[in-house]
Amino acid sequence: MQSLLRSICRARSQGASAKRLLDCAATTPAVAQSAVNQASANLLRPLIRPIGSQVPYHGCFCLKALSLRGLSTAGNAELAVEEDDPTSAAVEHPPRIKFKRPDKTARHVMNILNKEAVEKVRSERDIPDVQAGCIIQMRLQVPENKRRESTLKGIVIGRRNAGINTTFRLRRLVAGVGVESVFPLYSPNIKEIKILDRKKVRRAKLYYLRDRMNALKK
């Protein structure tokens, strides 16, 4: 009896899947012949019922721990799936996530949400690869300005990657004055981005252009 439980506990600690536990449970009743083993076979039945005074204290403990952890025998497969779902349903991936620290899981969740949001926007709209040094023409709809569509043309002098909040800085000449604006790349107000030209630059942020006001559209 004790050895049976110990073997199950060992199998579990070695990362055995539910299937291996099943095999373990199935074979052991055939191996041992004692009356005590009958009780253990009953234990491993689908509906785990506490046997009262027949089961030693720590045995019941161990099995309860097993069933609670979702790695348990056949009948509790449904229970295991149910308990998996609240944790893994948050992540939408079938394998259950190892929940060690809440902040790591929290960051993982945010990562996934970010990726999904980006994928969704990318599938709806065609967003070109905007890098520093691109000369861009874009159509922007400003909701505050009574939804007028304005066309902006300028050079991208920097891009900041942050998932759905990826932004790029556009430097353009407005009425003879150089103006820099920051736009979120995945905003629904940006109707269209067209890349007119790509300049060869050797850095990611082109802030040196602020000092060089030669020629238009630079």
Next chain:
Amino acid sequence: MAAAASRGLLARLRGLSLSGPRVLVPPSRLFSAEPLVFDQDDDDAGWGEGGGGGRIIEARPGVMGPSSVRTGVIGVKCGMSAMWDKWGAKVPITVLWVDDNIVCQVKTPEKEGICALQLGAGQKKEKHLTKPEVGHFRAQGVPLKRKLREFPVTEDALLPVGTTISVRHFVPGQYVDVTGITKGKGFAGGMKRHGMSGMPASHGASLSHRSIGSTGQRDAPGRVFKNRKMPGRMGGVQRTVKNVWVYQIDPARNLLYLRGQVPGPQGSFIFVKDSNFKKPDPSLLPFPTYFAQEGELEVLEPLVADLGDVDPFMAAD
């Protein structure tokens, strides 16, 4: 789960056999010092068979009165992001993950003197919990939880032990009060902690650019008054942010999207309750909590707050 089965089974066996001479004592009770009193707590099946003041609490939808208070919910702060609503305005979003909230204990006026529900969130291994905590979960018949928190409610909002509270407890568009432990800032100086302005950076100010300056008068009173603002530990205390707007809920993944900031770092536990100041229409909120009906289809799409049909930007004309 086995603990829950054991308690329910024992109760049923007891009821069936009408307290025969041989009482089935669970092995855990052999080692506990409590008297073997099998008083019935509230089962999911509504089996209110206890003695005298046994209260039958059922998991059924009810009607919300003007002074009713529902439970709150325990969530995990996942992080912040931004979303665009359907009119193109940007909404800063905090994502809360309502992880597996289950009612762990019901406190009634007869036994404990107050009307409250103790919720548990998350999961925890038995080896990571102390024995008293494990015993508490086992006695109530609920799985082992990571965080417990009590929410005072009115009597009509009590729920039986084991009820799951999901994200659909809240309605997008309502206001909530959000409580959390703020980020710790350590030993903070006067400028950070109390917003003092410090001293000039130059012009002869010697060795006191960020100090708090004077702390009082001279011989009269001759002491520093209490509550004088000085450097000290900042952060790491419980604070409540009120009237936070619920923008969206995701019932498939138990996520709650709130507008704005929420106290605490990523991964900390956040307690969300209905707002006290901006109360919504009682008929809109599921009372005492959201119960999935059989006939209803499982809603898997995220529910977004209703922003109205009129474009708020065009209405400025």
